[in-house]
Amino acid sequence: MSILDWVILTGTLVAMILYGLYQSKGQKSSESYIMAGRQMPWYTVLLGIMATQASAITFLSGPGQAYSDGMRFVQYYFGLPLAMIVIAAVFVPLFRKMNVYTAYEYLDQRFDKKTRLLTGILFLLSRGVSTGISVYAPAIILSSILDINIYLTNVLVGGLLIIYTYTGGAKAIAQTQKIQFTIILLSMAFAGYLVVNALPKGVNFQEALFLAGKSGKLNVITTNFDPNDKYNIWSGLIGGFFLALSYFGTDQSQVGRYISAKDTKESRLGLLLNGFVKIPMQFLILLLGALLFSFYSFQKAPITFNTKAETLAAQQAGMEYQNLKVEYNLLTERNKELATNVVALHGTPNPVSLQKNLDELKQTQQQIDANRADFKKIIKEHNIQAEANDTNYIFLHFVKNYMPMGMVGLLFAVVFLASWGSISAALNALASSSFLDFHKLVVRKRDFSPEQELKWVRWHTLGWGIFSILVAMLATKMSASLIEVVNALGSVFYGVILGVFLVAFFMKRIRGTAVFIGALIAQLIIVLIYIFDGVGFLWLNLIGAVLVLLFALIIEETLRKKSLQKV
């Protein structure tokens, strides 16, 4: 990276911290710290919701996902608009009416303290660990590409944001998220323009799409029903609906964003507009990846986009790597020729020749994929200390090698800002929940003064910040498969938490003890299904929620019958 890029990168990050500190002024009570004084307009809520959901990995893995697997990942978001409708219609008025600080506080009013504690603990457990992983995931990529020590990168990704999150709470988070997400969207749009601009002479946007489409990368909709397949229209609509309902309806990092709005109308508008823009935004991010695929068809894609992995493989795997590389180079050379032929023949009255080239192109692409898979095997067999899966490296490889000076620094800053946006909201949610749903409720029951409360929530924020960095540090010692397991923790707990809320909203007859026991049994079953790899993770949300409804109903009826018999 050039000096200008480093200046832009560090300048953007320093400016963001200073802006966060500026927005931290006037914090006098826990209400202003946790709820931003309940003064947020709809556009701040909207950008806050989007910035909280979109972590750095969203912007890195999106293009990478489309490059390797095509655009079908967008189906994962199909249930989201429907979930926004349910949350705006049912969840928001109830949360606002009860004037709660955390989603779990509502369960205390509806059921009892033990149910509030149980859901609060499930949330803290899953969100706490996954925040650590969302520090580690971009840190490992940035560390590899920028050649910075991983421990230092963990601190840069997860530590600097603590400065303004600690001092300014929800208000500083909402205001910085607004700026962060605007910078991210504008930079990504400009990056898209530069990708199209970087295509070789004679290849325009339409032809790049044609090539990507014929290579199977524009498969937005897949209709096959397979419970083990993560991304198809059914898992997206049904599983995605329950995932979005759990995430936006019961995860405090999201609930905290929209209940800090001025009134019910502003909360609803923020949520509904998120439903309108989320899918098109994901579509465009994935389209960027499909265009990158076309770009690299003419530029000879590297055998891995994680350059560090290739350097280490060259040193440690010797001849095995060299032989593979020779074969791979020949294949990419042929691939380039065929892609050029296909684009040249597209639109000419020569369908037979076009088809012949397309068939050979597909075969070559399959061989390239096989070679890339062999390279991953070399990484694993030789125990090379680098990520074998290079999906998340694809976009940044392009940025680093083909973007103009200045833009490289800005896009690396985007990765940091995206991380900060989602991690800061998570820290605020964790601190609010651990203080209100646990500390205040269990550890110290007497009332605090507003100043004491503010002091304590700040300590909780700092504590969770340090915890997430420690998890990120620990993750550097974990194997890739263990990290995947930790990352999937959210889906293991979300369904059950959602089930408890659905019982609270829609099954007025059911009381605290029944839902508490039902949730415990359902959670145990979900963990077992997860361990034995029963179904794709999106379905766990639906199964978890349904199991809680079912068990709560059965237990309630049993308890009522028993009490009747006693009478």
Next chain:
Amino acid sequence: MAVLEQKDSKERRYWRRWYVSLALWLIVLIIFFFWFTQFYK
């Protein structure tokens, strides 16, 4: 009382229009994606 009820039903209609528009938007997007997938297949 009647004024309050009228205001309430007006507000309910207002939000219903939002919910229907969002559901229709999802349908439009899915139809577009079907077309997109088939067109570039």
